[in-house]
Each structure stands twice: as C-alpha cells, then as structure tokens.
Amino acid sequence: MLFLNRNNVDPSGVPDAVWSNILKTGQLPDGHYNFCVEAFEITSAAGLISAGSSCYEFNISLAQAPIIISPFDGQNLNPQLPNTVFSWTPPIGNIMGANIVYDLYVVKIPQGSNPNDVMNAAVNYNANNPVKKINLTGNQYVTQPYDLQIDTNTLYAVQVVARDLNKQVSFVNDGRSEVVTFTKGKTEIPLVGQIKIEDPLKNPSQQSPGFNVTNLDPVPMSQLKGKLVYSFKDSYTSASVSNQPILGGPTANTNNPLLTAGGSSNLMILFTIQTIRH
Amino acid sequence: MWVMSQNSFLTSINVILKPPYSSNYSLYENLSNHAIITLVGGARPMDILLYGTLVNTDRDLVIQTRSGYMGGAFNHQELIRPRL
Numbered sequence: 001m002l003f004l005n006r007n008n009v010d011p012s013g014v015p016d017a018v019w020s021n022i023l024k025t026g027q028l029p030d031g032h033y034n035f036c037v038e039a040f041e042i043t044s045a046a047g048l049i050s051a052g053s054s055c056y057e058f059n060i061s062l063a064q065a066p067i068i069i070s071p072f073d074g075q076n077l078n079p080q081l082p083n084t085v086f087s088w089t090p091p092i093g094n095i096m097g098a099n100i101v102y103d104l105y106v107v108k109i110p111q112g113s114n115p116n117d118v119m120n121a122a123v124n125y126n127a128n129n130p131v132k133k134i135n136l137t138g139n140q141y142v143t144q145p146y147d148l149q150i151d152t153n154t155l156y157a158v159q160v161v162a163r164d165l166n167k168q169v170s171f172v173n174d175g176r177s178e179v180v181t182f183t184k185g186k187t188e189i190p191l192v193g194q195i196k197i198e199d200p201l202k203n204p205s206q207q208s209p210g211f212n213v214t215n216l217d218p219v220p221m222s223q224l225k226g227k228l229v230y231s232f233k234d235s236y237t238s239a240s241v242s243n244q245p246i247l248g249g250p251t252a253n254t255n256n257p258l259l260t261a262g263g264s265s266n267l268m269i270l271f272t273i274q275t276i277r278h
Numbered sequence: 279m280w281v282m283s284q285n286s287f288l289t290s291i292n293v294i295l296k297p298p299y300s301s302n303y304s305l306y307e308n309l310s311n312h313a314i315i316t317l318v319g320g321a322r323p324m325d326i327l328l329y330g331t332l333v334n335t336d337r338d339l340v341i342q343t344r345s346g347y348m349g350g351a352f353n354h355q356e357l358i359r360p361r362l
Contacts, residue, residue, distance in 0.1 A: 014339045
C-alpha cells in the first residue's frame with residue numbers, strides 16, 4: 001500500500017507530536033478510523049479521472065494495563081512473613097499473537113514524596129534504587145532472599161509494566177498499571193474516622209426518663225414496685241395493693257384477691273408501674 | 279480478484295480490512311497486511327492509480343496520500359496482481 005507509505009502521505013491533519021510518535025513507534029493512536037481508497041484512471045488528455053472510491057470503518061483499541069491484586073493500595077503487610085507476594089491481572093483485550101512479559105518495580109517512597117512521581121523516576125531512570133524484576137512471564141512474583149529487603153515501617157510503591165515482545169499489541173498507559181502503595185509492619189496511615197466505644201454499664205450516658213435500671217449485673221434483673229388496681233366483673237369491687245412486690249410472697253397482703261379470691265375468670269387488671277431508685 | 283466488464287470505468291471498488299483489525303491491530307504496517315482492495319470493471323486498458331485517506335474520527339486526525347503522488351500506477355490489462 002504505497003499510497004499510504006509514510007513517505008507518500010500528507011500528515012498535515014496530524015499534530016507534529018502525534019505524527020512523530022507514529023513514525024517513532026509505528027503505531028496509530030487508538031480510536032475509530034475511516035479508511036477510504038479512491039481509484040483514478042490515468043489519461044494522457046485529462047490527467048487523473050476518478051474511477052470510484054470505497055471506504056471501510058474499523059476500530060483500533062489498546063489492551064488494558066495490568067491491575068495489581070496484591071498488595072492492595074494502602075495494605076499493611078504482615079512483617080512476620082519473610083516473603084512478599086506481588087500479583088496482578090493479565091492485560092484485558094485482544095492479545096492474540098502477543099508475547100507478554102511484565103516488569104515489576106518496587107520502590108521506597110521518601111517521606112512527603114508523591115508515589116507516582118517516585119515511581120516514574122524509578123521506571124524511567126532507575127532512581128531510588130528500586131526492586132526491579134523484568135521479563136516476568138507469570139502474573140505473580142514472590143520476593144526471594146537475594147532480593148532487596150522490604151523494610152518494615154516504610155512506605156513502598158509498586159507498579160507493573162506489561163510489554164509485548166512481539167510488538168503486536170499496544171497497551172493503555174504504555175502498559176503501566178496503577179501505582180499501589182503498601183507498608184510492612186506498623187502503618188502510619190491515619191484511620192479515617194474513629195469510633196469510640198464506651199462501656200455503657202460503667203458510664204451510663206443518660207438516664208431514661210421514667211425508667212431506671214438498678215441492677216448492672218451481666219444478666220439484667222430488675223425489681224419493680226407499683227400500684228395494682230383491679231376489679232371483678234361480678235361485684236365491681238375494687239381493691240388496690242400499694243408498694244408491694246409484684247410476686248407477692250409470704251409478706252403479701254392477704255386481702256389481695258389474686259391470692260385469696262377464687263372462681264373469677266374475668267379479671268381486669270390495671271397496672272401502673274412506678275419506678276424506684278435504690 | 280479482478281473482474282472485467284464492458285464499462286470503460288470501474289464499476290465498483292471495494293475495501294475490506296481482514297481481522298484482526300481491532301484491539302491488537304495497532305501497528306501502522308499491519309494496515310497493509312490486512313487490507314483487501316477489490317476493483318471491478320474496466321474493459322479497456324486502464325492505468326490505475328490509488329489514493330488513500332485514513333481518518334481517526336475520535337481525534338480528528340487525517341493522513342492522506344499527498345497531492346501529486348504518481349507512484350504505484352498499474353495497468354489491469356497486464357492481468358497481473360499489481361504491487362499496491
């Protein structure tokens with residue numbers, strides 16, 4: 001297709017930076033494309049005469065960059081475990097014909113530094129002495145004793161970069177995953193929002209109106225005293241028991257019809273609870 | 279594939295991009311590997327010249343054959359597959 005050879009085209013519709021990148025990498029930007037071909041008949045008298053044209057639409061999409069699964073962002077790893085496990089997802093997209101390898105970068109984050117900036121410097125310039133593992137074929141790497149040690153109480157950033165050795169597949173963000181930070185051991189990341197739990201038994205916050213729990217044992221048990229008003233349907237005779245324990249007992253008033261009267265099944269009880277405080 | 283007809287001009291021209299043209303179809307050179315351009319018609323000898331336009335409609339990028347390009351011309355009466 002010589003008519004679209006880089007030496008025979010007019011890239012005036014393409015910004016210089018984009019065109020330079022196309023020539024440099026040999027890759028077109030992603031997006032929706034419309035490819036048209038027009039045929040001309042070459043005549044000696046009239047020059048070029050259009051003989052027809054046709055178009056075809058297609059998409060160029062880039063494969064997604066890997067996503068780091070472990071550690072997750074902000075994770076505090078167990079310092080007792082000697083090895084650190086890094087794992088990530090494979091690129092999502094049509095990667096047929098590709099030979100994908102991964103580069104793993106782990107770098108310390110100096111206090112006050114932006115993890116993305118530090119990681120960019122590590123990937124591009126090997127700055128800050130990163131743990132660098134290149135051409136990994138699997139989706140996981142477990143640190144080995146000969147690797148640089150992951151220090152405790154230190155903030156680290158990790159990034160995975162996917163590459164296609166066959167140069168058939170391009171990736172979003174040049175194959176770079178999101179930067180994930182983690183620590184090993186004590187975390188210095190402040191908790192967002194703290195829940196203060198108080199023992200309500202030791203320090204009751206407020207008294208409920210009209211009700212007071214006097215027993216603070218683990219198995220609540222309350223004693224109530226009150227005024228019981230009752231009447232019988234037949235005689236409509238009413239009586240009352242005041243300041244007596246509800247369950248009576250040996251000291252209950254013997255005039256209490258609940259204990260002395262028998263035979264009446266239609267008992268209407270009006271019971272008013274009076275709270276007491278020990 | 280070349281089909282001859284009685285018209286002096288081409289009766290149709292068709293362009294097809296063979297899969298894979300999505301996702302991993304990202305190399306500029308791959309475009310030529312997967313494009314099939316079919317010209318139909320032309321009874322008399324004709325010298326044919328092809329021009330192309332590639333438009334990225336998302337980014338409004340246009341790459342087209344430069345004006346005055348005369349390379350790649352072929353004559354279908356030769357009945358040989360031209361070098362596009």
